[in-house]
Amino acid sequence: xxxxxxxxxxxxxxxxxxxxxxxxxxxxxxxxxxxxxxxxxxxxxxxxxxxxxxxxxxxxxxxxxxxxxxxxxxxxxxxxxxxxxxxxxxxxxxxxxxxxxxxxxxxxxxxxxxxxxxxxxxxxxxxxxxxxxxxxxxxxxxxxxxxxxxxxxxxxxxxxxxxxxxxxxxxxxxxxxxxxxxxxxxxxxxxxxxxxxxxxxxxxxxxxxxxxxxxxxxxxxxxxxxxxxxxxxxxxxxxxxxxxxxxxxxxxxxxxxxxxxxxxxxxxxxxxxxxxxxxxxxxxxxxxxxxxxxxxxxxxxxxxxxxxxxxxxxxxxxxxxxxxxxxxxxxxxxxxxxxxxxxxxxxxxxxxxxxxxxxxxxxxxxxxxxxxxxxxxxxxxxxxxxxxxxxxxxxxxxxxxxxxxxxxxxxxxxxxxxxxxxx
Ligand code: KE4
Numbered sequence: 001x002x003x004x005x006x007x008x009x010x011x012x013x014x015x016x017x018x019x020x021x022x023x024x025x026x027x028x029x030x031x032x033x034x035x036x037x038x039x040x041x042x043x044x045x046x047x048x049x050x051x052x053x054x055x056x057x058x059x060x061x062x063x064x065x066x067x068x069x070x071x072x073x074x075x076x077x078x079x080x081x082x083x084x085x086x087x088x089x090x091x092x093x094x095x096x097x098x099x100x101x102x103x104x105x106x107x108x109x110x111x112x113x114x115x116x117x118x119x120x121x122x123x124x125x126x127x128x129x130x131x132x133x134x135x136x137x138x139x140x141x142x143x144x145x146x147x148x149x150x151x152x153x154x155x156x157x158x159x160x161x162x163x164x165x166x167x168x169x170x171x172x173x174x175x176x177x178x179x180x181x182x183x184x185x186x187x188x189x190x191x192x193x194x195x196x197x198x199x200x201x202x203x204x205x206x207x208x209x210x211x212x213x214x215x216x217x218x219x220x221x222x223x224x225x226x227x228x229x230x231x232x233x234x235x236x237x238x239x240x241x242x243x244x245x246x247x248x249x250x251x252x253x254x255x256x257x258x259x260x261x262x263x264x265x266x267x268x269x270x271x272x273x274x275x276x277x278x279x280x281x282x283x284x285x286x287x288x289x290x291x292x293x294x295x296x297x298x299x300x301x302x303x304x305x306x307x308x309x310x311x312x313x314x315x316x317x318x319x320x321x322x323x324x325x326x327x328x329x330x331x332x333x334x335x336x337x338x339x340x341x342x343x344x345x346x347x348x349x350x351x352x353x354x355x356x357x358x359x360x361x362x363x364x365x366x367x368x369x370x371x372x373x374x375x376x377x378x379x380x381x382x383x384x385x386x387x388x389x390x391x392x393x394x395x396x397x398x399x400x401x402x403x404x405x406x407x408x409x410x411x412x413x414x415x416x417x418x419x420x421x422x423x
Pocket of ligand 1: 024115117265
């Protein structure tokens with residue numbers, strides 16, 4: 001038996017499903033997950049010493065590639081001063097200054113420990129600020145495992161086939177209005193049915209948890225207008241897209257300014273960090289200034305701040321986006337060419353360093369269309385690529401990431417392996 005299998009058997013005895021996050025269990029692609037013992041650059045080394053070109057990038061944080069020396073040194077230096085203080089520390093001020101400088105909508109920011117905490121706190125803050133209770137979210141969008149948002153959710157929930165988690169009381173779910181993405185009429189209807197009672201719209205501006213879906217022209221502008229017209233807080237969940245699609249994320253690229261932004265992943269440089277920020281008049285509703293409580297023992301942890309600051313500084317000082325965009329285009333064009341040559345109905349939505357593979361005749365513009373894409377073909381391509389050293393996300397409802405440490409060599413190897421998998 002190989003090392004990963006042995007580790008998985010042991011893990012399953014003690015950890016539900018043998019994993020600490022469901023999507024890692026390979027449930028929708030079959031087989032058992034490999035265990036990783038080392039990661040460097042754009043490669044993972046498994047417990048059985050197989051090297052894999054990594055398109056998961058630990059679900060987004062590793063934009064510079066794994067084990068980047070600048071991040072490693074920053075964490076080592078911080079470690080020499082201690083691991084956690086439980087008091088304010090200088091690194092938290094520097095991190096706040098960086099985020100406010102980089103993210104257009106953020107005037108004030110609060111650090112937390114995960115993307116889930118960031119979205120959960122943003123929702124609570126929007127409800128506290130407006131005094132309203134309803135929230136609009138979009139089918140297929142995933143905002144972490146927040147009770148009121150695990151309704152028609154994407155990512156692991158969708159992968160496991162239960163986008164509506166058990167354990168969420170009806171009383172919670174009824175405060176959440178779920179609409180189709182890319183449909184402004186549905187948004188207008190929701191506001192006319194619940195006038196003055198919608199606290200917030202929360203949206204992944206580019207949904208990337210039911211595969212990658214891009215907004216139709218005018219859609220995000222329409223959400224912004226609807227929120228402005230109704231006194232509703234617009235929350236961009238940029239946990240995935242923030243600092244990835246350009247340093248200022250979707251809001252910088254589109255010029256659309258949300259009222260609050262949820263952040264995570266890249267700002268932790270691989271350590272556990274989330275953050276949420278936005279307009280001062282809203283953020284100042286947070287304790288200890290205002291009535292909305294939010295807290296965290298390890299929020300602003302010095303090691304995590306060191307890793308995140310190093311990551312953001314590198315993005316500012318030496319932006320990788322041209323390289324990432326070029327590789328993203330190269331890869332999506334190459335895969336499209338191969339699929340067309342073989343007459344296979346494959347959609348490869350791609351923006352910057354994000355792309356996904358939908359086995360579908362037509363472009364996928366919403367959750368329903370994502371669900372209608374062909375899963376068995378994805379399973380086949382996933383397993384074939386994995387056997388040949390290419391690690392794609394283990395679900396058709398995730399998005400692939402390219403890091404700054406990927407190069408043309410890895411891209412051409414990947415196109416080759418996808419061609420083989422499609423044969
Ligand atoms: P975390 O709580 O996992 O740090 O972040 C939750 C979250 C919030 N918002 C968006 C847009 C996200 O994509 C996520 C988490 N993304 C998934 C991958 N699609 C994390 C992977 C996992 O759950 O193991």
